[in-house]
Amino acid sequence: MSAGPTQVRVQAGDFDLSQELARLREGDGRVGAVVSFVGTVRDLNDGAAVSEMELEHYPGMTERALEDIVSQARARWPLFGVLVIHRIGPLQPLDQIVLVACTSAHRGEAFAACEFIMDYLKTDAPFWKKEQTPEGARWVDARASDDSAKMKWARA
Template identity: 60%
Template sequence: MKISVQTEDFDVNSVLAELRGRCAHVGAVACFLGTVRDMNDARDVAVLTLEHYPGMTERALERVATEAKSRWPVAGVTIVHRYGALFPSDQIVLVAVASAHRHDALDACAFMMDYLKTHAPFWKKETDSSGATCWVDARESDAVARARWFADFDPPAVEPLVE
């Protein structure tokens, strides 16, 4: 498992090659790459600023990766998440999973992204071209997507980090 929270951009090919090198015996690598959009809810986005709480963020990402590894037979997980000021088309997040079979890799990757969109301790602020800013809340559709992973669990296996 490799978790990185950073301001620097990352090279997707290098990250995937490193994951494949750690897990050479697997048959599938699934990944999700999130980028900054130039529009959100019909509002232009000039800058997306992500803030986080160091230490707590890494622990939350490790917790969701550990939970994914407990649910699916995955050989490796890498999560890279950026913070700071990001611009349209900039990379924000990469979640990559190596597994023997594609379905396990795809499901584990989707599970982690659904968690990150709703419960990872990142705060997002959008600035439009006029300089007006607004904080971004999690979408209801993201909460619904996350809930599907917990329909059979009581209590949820991964709960929001509260300290």
């Protein structure tokens, strides 16, 4: 159903949103929609101040999980390009964590695919988050709201 570039990257370094989006749609005159989501580190979570968040992952397995999620999105919607960048390592409040971007002919498909990828990434990609709070370090548990967000796609 879909053709075009797919890129999945797990990296410590930051990314430039405008450069990444320009590269994703470069030279493809079919693109009528570019939809992106950028997740950032909050300075407050579950009522506690967060001074740092560290993201860990399982190299190789993480990239395969992300590629599988993108493949599922491509099977559902006619996408031209998909980009997923997820950062690892220590991050500060306001730092960018994740970028999900999709290109398609029309906005509806691009919006749906971007949301689908993000919902599945939150539940199915092997990342672990540890926050530094005034009470010390704590691991962030999975959220029921993330599971609920993913479940809506089973009904769609």
